[in-house]
Amino acid sequence: MVMCHVSLLWLLLFGLCPVSVPDSIPIGMFRIECHDRHFWLSVSSNFLGHKFRFDVQADSEVHEVSGQWAAECGYIMALDSWGDLLLRVSYLACLVENQRETEFRLMVWFINQDSNEEEKSYPLLLTCPLQVPWAPRELVCEQNYMEVSVLKLLPPDNHIGTAWVTPAPVELGEGLKEWRVVFRIPALNQEGGMREETVPLKMAHLLGYHINTTSSRILLRCAYGSKMAYTLQWGETDVEVVSATILYKLKWTLLTVDMSVSCTIGQARIDDSDILWSLPRDLPTLVHPPFIEKGLKLGVGGRYLSECVAHQRGYMIHNNNRTLEIRIPFGAEGGIIKSHVIDGLYSQSYFVDVFLLREWEDTAWSLTQQRTFRALFIYHLPRPVTLINKTVPSQREFFISLCCFPHDVSLGNVTVAGQPVLWEEMERNGVRLSQNPFPNNTYMYLFQMPFSHPLIPQKYLGDRFRRYTLYGVFSFILFPDGEIYNHSATVEAELQDVVLPKLEGECTVQGVRTLAYYGNIDSSEWSLYVGRMKLDWELVELGGFSLDPHELYLSLEVPLYAPGMAYEALGLQGLLVNVLVSLIHLETAEEQTHVQRCVFPVRELLVCLPEGRMVVMVDTAGVSPPVNPNHTALLDPACRPLETDNSRAIFSFSIDSCGTFATHDANLNHIIGFLLAVSIRKMEIALLPSTCHPILPNFYLGNTHTKQPCTHTQGILRAVVRNRSDIDKIPILTDQKMHSLPVGG
Known part of the structure; x- marks a missing residue:
C-alpha cells in the first residue's frame, strides 16, 4: 500500500470542471491510498453534507458514480464500518488513465451539498503506481x-523473429x-x-x-x-x-x-461468539486440479494483517472440507460496534470490512490471484451486560464492574434504592466511578459504594452476620440517537460485623434498672421484654416503669412490686428479687437476656405463694411489753419461726395449718380470706389479718397486666386479744396488701 498523489491542477481544472469552481480541500477530511489493484478514497464522516456524490472525469466525459454504471465500470461507493464514505476503484475501471501498465490515474470530483442545497466541489487527481506485477489471471469479487x-x-513469432503485437483497441x-x-x-x-x-x-x-x-x-x-x-x-x-x-x-x-x-454471495453468520464467513476453496469453474495453494492473506480496513496481529485479534482461517472458514470474534479490533435497545434489551451490531487475497496454481494457470472484498455485519445480536461482582466483604464496600461497552455507550445515571446518585456528591459519600479500557476499543465501568452509604439497606441474619444489598439501576445513553438502556443489578454481601445489643443491670433505691446498649443494628429490629411481657406503653404506664433514652443505651427502671418483678427468697437480710429483661430479634428470634438480682430490706411482709403456702415476716419491735421473737409461735404452738433476729420472725406454713382459718367473701368469686394469729405470750395473741387467693393444684397466676399496680404497705395491723374466742370478732382488713408470686418466683 502506498499513498497516491493528489494534484490540484487549478489552471487545467478551471477549464474542465463539470459542475462549479473547485473549493479548497480541507486538511484531514480526505484519505487516499493505493492498495494492490485499487484506488482507495475515503471522506471523513464529519465532512459529509446533507447530500453528496462522486463524479469521475476523463477529458470531457463525466460520469456520476452510481448504480449499474458503477458496477459495470469497476466502482463502488459505500459507507464503511466507521461511517466514512469510501470510494474504491479498480485500476482497470472505466475512465482510468492507464500509463503503460505501470501507473494509473483518475480524476475524481467530490460534490458536497449542505442542507441549504448549496454545493461545493473538491477535485482530486489520483495517481497510483503498479506495485506488484500482474498475475496471469486475476479475479476480483467486489461487493457490487x-x-x-x-x-x-500472443500468436507464435513470425519467420523474421519479431513478435506480433496488436495495439490495444479502445473503441x-x-x-x-x-x-x-x-x-x-x-x-x-x-x-x-x-x-x-x-x-x-x-x-x-x-x-x-x-x-x-x-x-x-x-x-x-x-x-x-x-x-x-x-x-x-x-x-x-x-x-x-x-x-x-x-x-x-x-x-x-x-x-x-x-x-x-x-x-461467494453468502452473508456472514454468527457462530457461538464468532462471525463466520465461508468461501468455496476449489470451485470447478475456477480451479483445474490438481492445484497448489500459493498464499492466503486476510486484510481489514485496507490493511493486510500479519499472522501475529491476526492471532492477537483472534482472527482465524480454517480449511473445512473444501470450504474456507474465516472466523472473527464478535467485537474484535478492526471492526466497529453499534449499540441498540431492542424490546428493552441491550443488543449490538458489528461491522467489519475485510478482504481476502488467495493465490493458487493449477493446470490451466501458472498463478491465479483472487481478491474478495466484503462488508461483514451481524445485526441486533443480544449482548447481555456482564456484571462482575468483585466485592470483598471485609473491605466494607461494593465493587462491581459492568462490561463491555463500545464507545457509542456512556453511563448517564446511577440509581440506588430508587434514589439517584448525584455525581457531585459521589466523592463525599465514598462512591467511585471509573472506566477501564480494553485493546479492542471497548471498556468496562467500575462502580464502588461503601456498605455504610445510607442508600444501602442492611438485614441481620443471625450469629452476628449481616447482609448488605445494593439495588442499583445503571442508565446508559446510546449515541448518536440518545436511546436509553437501563440495566438493573442486585448485589449482596454478607459480613460478620454485627455488634449485638448488650444488657446490663443495677439495683436502685426504688427498684431494678436495666441498661440496654444499642449495638450497631437498628433498634427497631428488636423487641424488649420484661419478664415475658412485651414492653409497650400500656405496660410502662401500668407498672410505673421509667424509660430514659441515651445516646448509647436505653435505661429502663422497674419499681419494686411492679409487673415483671420476680421474688426469689425472703430472709432477714431482705427480699431477693430479680428482673428478667430480654431483647428478641423480630426476624431471627435471636435473644439477648439479662437477669438482674437485687435484695431489698423489709421489716414486715406477707407473701401468698402459688403452692398454697404463706410466708410471713413479723416485726415485734412495736409490741409492749417487749417480746423475744424467738419465743413467738402461730396459733398452733408447734408452728415456730424459721428464722429470727432481735425483733423479727419469719414463718412459713400451709394455709390450712398452724391454726389459720378461712372466711368467704361473697362479693368476690372464689376468693377466700385467711386470718393469721401469732401467739406472743401465753394468753396473748397478736392477730394478723390477711387475705390470699385460693390455690388450686393447677392454678397459675400468669404475667398479665392488672388494673391496680402493686404497692407495699408499710407495717402490719396488730391487735391484742385475750381469749381465742375473740378472733371471730376481728374483721378482715381489705386494705392489707396482698402479694402473689408466679410459680418459681
Missing part, C-alpha cells in the same frame, strides 16, 4: 461486481467488433447439464458485461445478478458464477481465453 482479467495470449468498433463471448449456463431440462450461448461483444455489453483490453490484458466485469450468471450451492455457501469464454482473432489466429469468474 465481479471482475476477471487475464494475460492476453468497440476498432478491434473488438469481431469478438465473440460463449456463455455456459445450466440447461433447463437437463439436471446438471450445461448449454452454450454465443453472443457478439456488443450483445454482451447490452447484457451488462463490460469487456475490454489493455496492451497486455483482457478484462470482463459484470454486476451481480447479470444475465447469463447463475447461482450454485457449494456446501453451505451460495456462489454466483459467470462461465464465459472469449473468442478473438489476432492476425490469422483464432484464440480462446477462459474468462470465467465466480464469487
Whole structure:
C-alpha cells in the first residue's frame, strides 16, 4: 500500500470542471491510498453534507458514480464500518488513465451539498503506481461486481523473429467488433447439464458485461445478478458464477481465453461468539486440479494483517472440507460496534470490512490471484451486560464492574434504592466511578459504594452476620440517537460485623434498672421484654416503669412490686428479687437476656405463694411489753419461726395449718380470706389479718397486666386479744396488701 498523489491542477481544472469552481480541500477530511489493484478514497464522516456524490472525469466525459454504471465500470461507493464514505476503484475501471501498465490515474470530483442545497466541489487527481506485477489471471469479487482479467495470449513469432503485437483497441468498433463471448449456463431440462450461448461483444455489453483490453490484458466485469450468471450451492455457501469464454482473432489466429469468474454471495453468520464467513476453496469453474495453494492473506480496513496481529485479534482461517472458514470474534479490533435497545434489551451490531487475497496454481494457470472484498455485519445480536461482582466483604464496600461497552455507550445515571446518585456528591459519600479500557476499543465501568452509604439497606441474619444489598439501576445513553438502556443489578454481601445489643443491670433505691446498649443494628429490629411481657406503653404506664433514652443505651427502671418483678427468697437480710429483661430479634428470634438480682430490706411482709403456702415476716419491735421473737409461735404452738433476729420472725406454713382459718367473701368469686394469729405470750395473741387467693393444684397466676399496680404497705395491723374466742370478732382488713408470686418466683 502506498499513498497516491493528489494534484490540484487549478489552471487545467478551471477549464474542465463539470459542475462549479473547485473549493479548497480541507486538511484531514480526505484519505487516499493505493492498495494492490485499487484506488482507495475515503471522506471523513464529519465532512459529509446533507447530500453528496462522486463524479469521475476523463477529458470531457463525466460520469456520476452510481448504480449499474458503477458496477459495470469497476466502482463502488459505500459507507464503511466507521461511517466514512469510501470510494474504491479498480485500476482497470472505466475512465482510468492507464500509463503503460505501470501507473494509473483518475480524476475524481467530490460534490458536497449542505442542507441549504448549496454545493461545493473538491477535485482530486489520483495517481497510483503498479506495485506488484500482474498475475496471469486475476479475479476480483467486489461487493457490487465481479471482475476477471487475464494475460492476453500472443500468436507464435513470425519467420523474421519479431513478435506480433496488436495495439490495444479502445473503441468497440476498432478491434473488438469481431469478438465473440460463449456463455455456459445450466440447461433447463437437463439436471446438471450445461448449454452454450454465443453472443457478439456488443450483445454482451447490452447484457451488462463490460469487456475490454489493455496492451497486455483482457478484462470482463459484470454486476451481480447479470444475465447469463447463475447461482450454485457449494456446501453451505451460495456462489454466483459467470462461465464465459472469449473468442478473438489476432492476425490469422483464432484464440480462446477462459474468462470465467465466480464469487461467494453468502452473508456472514454468527457462530457461538464468532462471525463466520465461508468461501468455496476449489470451485470447478475456477480451479483445474490438481492445484497448489500459493498464499492466503486476510486484510481489514485496507490493511493486510500479519499472522501475529491476526492471532492477537483472534482472527482465524480454517480449511473445512473444501470450504474456507474465516472466523472473527464478535467485537474484535478492526471492526466497529453499534449499540441498540431492542424490546428493552441491550443488543449490538458489528461491522467489519475485510478482504481476502488467495493465490493458487493449477493446470490451466501458472498463478491465479483472487481478491474478495466484503462488508461483514451481524445485526441486533443480544449482548447481555456482564456484571462482575468483585466485592470483598471485609473491605466494607461494593465493587462491581459492568462490561463491555463500545464507545457509542456512556453511563448517564446511577440509581440506588430508587434514589439517584448525584455525581457531585459521589466523592463525599465514598462512591467511585471509573472506566477501564480494553485493546479492542471497548471498556468496562467500575462502580464502588461503601456498605455504610445510607442508600444501602442492611438485614441481620443471625450469629452476628449481616447482609448488605445494593439495588442499583445503571442508565446508559446510546449515541448518536440518545436511546436509553437501563440495566438493573442486585448485589449482596454478607459480613460478620454485627455488634449485638448488650444488657446490663443495677439495683436502685426504688427498684431494678436495666441498661440496654444499642449495638450497631437498628433498634427497631428488636423487641424488649420484661419478664415475658412485651414492653409497650400500656405496660410502662401500668407498672410505673421509667424509660430514659441515651445516646448509647436505653435505661429502663422497674419499681419494686411492679409487673415483671420476680421474688426469689425472703430472709432477714431482705427480699431477693430479680428482673428478667430480654431483647428478641423480630426476624431471627435471636435473644439477648439479662437477669438482674437485687435484695431489698423489709421489716414486715406477707407473701401468698402459688403452692398454697404463706410466708410471713413479723416485726415485734412495736409490741409492749417487749417480746423475744424467738419465743413467738402461730396459733398452733408447734408452728415456730424459721428464722429470727432481735425483733423479727419469719414463718412459713400451709394455709390450712398452724391454726389459720378461712372466711368467704361473697362479693368476690372464689376468693377466700385467711386470718393469721401469732401467739406472743401465753394468753396473748397478736392477730394478723390477711387475705390470699385460693390455690388450686393447677392454678397459675400468669404475667398479665392488672388494673391496680402493686404497692407495699408499710407495717402490719396488730391487735391484742385475750381469749381465742375473740378472733371471730376481728374483721378482715381489705386494705392489707396482698402479694402473689408466679410459680418459681
